[in-house]
Amino acid sequence: MNTSEFCKSFNLLDFVREHLEGHQPFSMSLEDFVVTFHDVGIIEFKPKKESQQYLALSAGVHGNETAPMEIVSDMVHDLLNGALDLRCHLLILIGHPQAMLKQERFLDFNLNRMFNGEWKKYWDKRDEICEVERAKRLEQAVNDFFSQSSANDTRSHYDLHTAIRASKYQKFAIYPYLDSREHNPGVFNLMQDCGVNTVLLFHKPSTVFSYHSSHNFKADSITVELGKVKPFGQNNRDDFADAEKTLRQLVDSTYNYDHSSRYKANGQRVFKVKRELLRVSDDSHLNVDDDLANFSSFDKGFELLSDPEEPYIVENDGEAIVFPNNNVPIGQRMALVVEEVQ
Numbered sequence: 287m288n289t290s291e292f293c294k295s296f297n298l299l300d301f302v303r304e305h306l307e308g309h310q311p312f313s314m315s316l317e318d319f320v321v322t323f324h325d326v327g328i329i330e331f332k333p334k335k336e337s338q339q340y341l342a343l344s345a346g347v348h349g350n351e352t353a354p355m356e357i358v359s360d361m362v363h364d365l366l367n368g369a370l371d372l373r374c375h376l377l378i379l380i381g382h383p384q385a386m387l388k389q390e391r392f393l394d395f396n397l398n399r400m401f402n403g404e405w406k407k408y409w410d411k412r413d414e415i416c417e418v419e420r421a422k423r424l425e426q427a428v429n430d431f432f433s434q435s436s437a438n439d440t441r442s443h444y445d446l447h448t449a450i451r452a453s454k455y456q457k458f459a460i461y462p463y464l465d466s467r468e469h470n471p472g473v474f475n476l477m478q479d480c481g482v483n484t485v486l487l488f489h490k491p492s493t494v495f496s497y498h499s500s501h502n503f504k505a506d507s508i509t510v511e512l513g514k515v516k517p518f519g520q521n522n523r524d525d526f527a528d529a530e531k532t533l534r535q536l537v538d539s540t541y542n543y544d545h546s547s548r549y550k551a552n553g554q555r556v557f558k559v560k561r562e563l564l565r566v567s568d569d570s571h572l573n574v575d576d577d578l579a580n581f582s583s584f585d586k587g588f589e590l591l592s593d594p595e596e597p598y599i600v601e602n603d604g605e606a607i608v609f610p611n612n613n614v615p616i617g618q619r620m621a622l623v624v625e626e627v628q
């Protein structure tokens with residue numbers, strides 16, 4: 287097959303399904319860029335014209351979160367076929383090919399709890415936990431990508447997800463802890479342009495993918511929850527139109543970064559984490575319905591987390607919950623208790 291036939295028939299998700307065990311790297315030179323398929327689900331586009339923008343887009347770090355994978359797959363197809371221009375350095379990552387094949391969140395261990403070197407703690411168990419080597423490989427890809435940039439270049443990483451349950455605010459983002467850096471208003475504005483009107487500020491270092499790139503490369507990184515988990519083919523792509531349009535504008539550089547505080551005037555809600563509720567024992571149990579929406583709030587005095595040793599009783603009216611999950615192992619997050627920043 288020649289390059290043009292390869293590009294015309296290329297479907298990223300099918301290609302990933304066909305190369306689950308990995309493949310040898312290969313590159314193709316097209317008119318405006320060189321594209322390198324480094325490994326399964328790891329594709330880098332290098333523009334032939336100079337660019338100071340380094341953009342990493344990851345999707346499918348959880349294998350059942352299909353809409354973001356469909357979006358980046360279509361973008362790759364359009365790049366290869368000249369329907370989308372490339373004006374930045376671009377890294378596309380399909381996070382967890384094996385979980386994607388089964389449309390499951392993860393197979394052995396939550397991949398999005400393995401970054402920022404956390405996988406090293408599980409290295410001896412890499413034969414039992416398939417996510418260990420994948421976390422290492424993804425980190426390496428991000429490290430190689432951002433290491434090519436210099437101090438004056440712009441680095442960004444948008445880790446695209448969909449949430450298990452519905453949300454009171456349908457699209458929201460989690461801005462990782464920034465160590466000593468300031469939040470970038472441009473990121474809030476960008477989120478708003480993606481249709482994301484709620485941003486949650488995380489309060490401490492973590493092991494999620496967006497924290498890895500933020501912490502190690504000072505990238506403008508953020509985890510974006512674009513809607514609710516649905517099987518492949520059942521996503522209504524109109525629901526993602528603003529996000530998709532904005533991501534494409536980042537790639538072809540028609541997006542105008544705006545560092546004003548317009549997101550405030552436009553009513554973007556900002557929350558901060560008050561408490562992370564961890565499973566401390568087999569008896570830890572969140573007293574919430576399975577279909578309770580993210581950002582639902584409670585009255586003071588409600589026993590949100592039952593546990594013989596460490597229950598959590600709501601301390602103030604209006605405390606809200608995000609990502610409640612009774613199905614996590616001991617030591618992992620069962621929920622975030624959040625409150626709105628006024």
Ligand SMILES: O=C(O)CCC(=O)N[C@@H](CCC(=O)O)C(=O)O
Nearest residue numbers: 398447449450451460494509609
């Ligand atoms: O809906 C849920 O309960 C989880 C959705 C999801 O995968 N969220 C990410 C958020 C990562 C972050 O906090 O930046 C996760 O839990 O990994």
Ligand SMILES: [Zn+2]
Nearest residue numbers: 348351447448
């Ligand atoms: Zn996810």
